[in-house]
Amino acid sequence: MSAIFDLTGKVAIVTGCNTGLGAAMAIALAESGCNIVGVNRAAPADTLRRVEAAGRRFVDIRADLSSIEPIADIVHSAVEAFGRIDVLVNNAGIIRRGDALEFTEADWDAVVDLNLKSVFFLSQAVARQFVKQGGRGKIINIASMLSFQGGVRVASYTASKSGVQGLTRLLANEWAAHGVNVNAIAPGYMATNNTAPLRSDAQRNDEILGRLPAGRWGLPEDLAGPVVFLASAASDYVHGHTLAVDGGWLAR
Numbered sequence: 001m002s003a004i005f006d007l008t009g010k011v012a013i014v015t016g017c018n019t020g021l022g023a024a025m026a027i028a029l030a031e032s033g034c035n036i037v038g039v040n041r042a043a044p045a046d047t048l049r050r051v052e053a054a055g056r057r058f059v060d061i062r063a064d065l066s067s068i069e070p071i072a073d074i075v076h077s078a079v080e081a082f083g084r085i086d087v088l089v090n091n092a093g094i095i096r097r098g099d100a101l102e103f104t105e106a107d108w109d110a111v112v113d114l115n116l117k118s119v120f121f122l123s124q125a126v127a128r129q130f131v132k133q134g135g136r137g138k139i140i141n142i143a144s145m146l147s148f149q150g151g152v153r154v155a156s157y158t159a160s161k162s163g164v165q166g167l168t169r170l171l172a173n174e175w176a177a178h179g180v181n182v183n184a185i186a187p188g189y190m191a192t193n194n195t196a197p198l199r200s201d202a203q204r205n206d207e208i209l210g211r212l213p214a215g216r217w218g219l220p221e222d223l224a225g226p227v228v229f230l231a232s233a234a235s236d237y238v239h240g241h242t243l244a245v246d247g248g249w250l251a252r
């Protein structure tokens with residue numbers, strides 16, 4: 001059974017893996033056998049150490065995905081290092097908060113450019129490489145509860161993450177014929193930098209915990225099983241799905 005989850009020798013690009021959910025997913029993929037191409041703005045020292053401790057290689061690419069300019073180089077560097085790409089995890093993402101009546105163009109563009117535009121163009125560049133390799137490959141986008149729900153004071157984030165769910169379906173439809181699986185993981189309320197302001201607001205923190213069937217914030221490690229599943233042969237017939245890993249939040 002474990003053979004269908006085995007990723008030995010596979011090559012995974014993970015964006016934003018110096019911290020939080022991306023770090024945990026890169027480490028989980030490495031522990032299942034992947035070499036990792038990490039795309040980060042800041043040094044991913046701890047992730048690199050843990051990937052190497054798992055006996056895998058880590059190629060450290062420094063890039064700012066707020067524009068699509070670095071994308072060609074990212075794919076080129078990955079192929080130069082390993083000769084191929086098997087998995088892409090589009091994890092890098094940001095959030096900006098503000099009332100919709102006051103929301104600025106800068107806060108709109110910053111979020112949509114990184115969370116949606118770069119996700120599409122990096123997926124396109126990697127899928128072209130998959131096709132060049134003869135097909136097959138796995139793309140895993142990181143969605144959100146706000147792919148399903150509206151939220152408040154996060155207009156550009158909700159637009160971007162709802163867009164990620166739609167894009168996941170569209171790309172799955174177009175690329176399934178190439179043996180490429182495009183799916184998404186929608187994390188619930190996870191304890192990372194992204195949610196630090198929510199957790200430090202005692203009232204919001206209590207409201208969230210009170211509504212969560214699991215009764216606790218998610219941990220980055222809670223994404224380990226889902227990301228390995230979606231990167232592996234175990235999910236070969238899963239296309240266009242957004243898998244909530246949310247402690248039951250959406251079931252309420």
Ligand code: NAD
Pocket residue numbers: 015016017018019020021022039040041042063064065066091092093094114142143144145186187188189190191192193194195
């Ligand atoms: P985080 O802030 O700890 O990590 C975000 C990552 O994105 C970091 O590695 C950061 O360096 C990278 N990043 C930011 N801007 C970048 C840029 N311009 N270029 C390249 N990399 C950039 O937060 P996280 O919670 O680990 O978030 C990871 C993903 O999970 C994001 O897409 C986020 O929207 C999503 N998410 C998080 C939660 C949660 O509860 N924490 C819930 C749902 C979805």
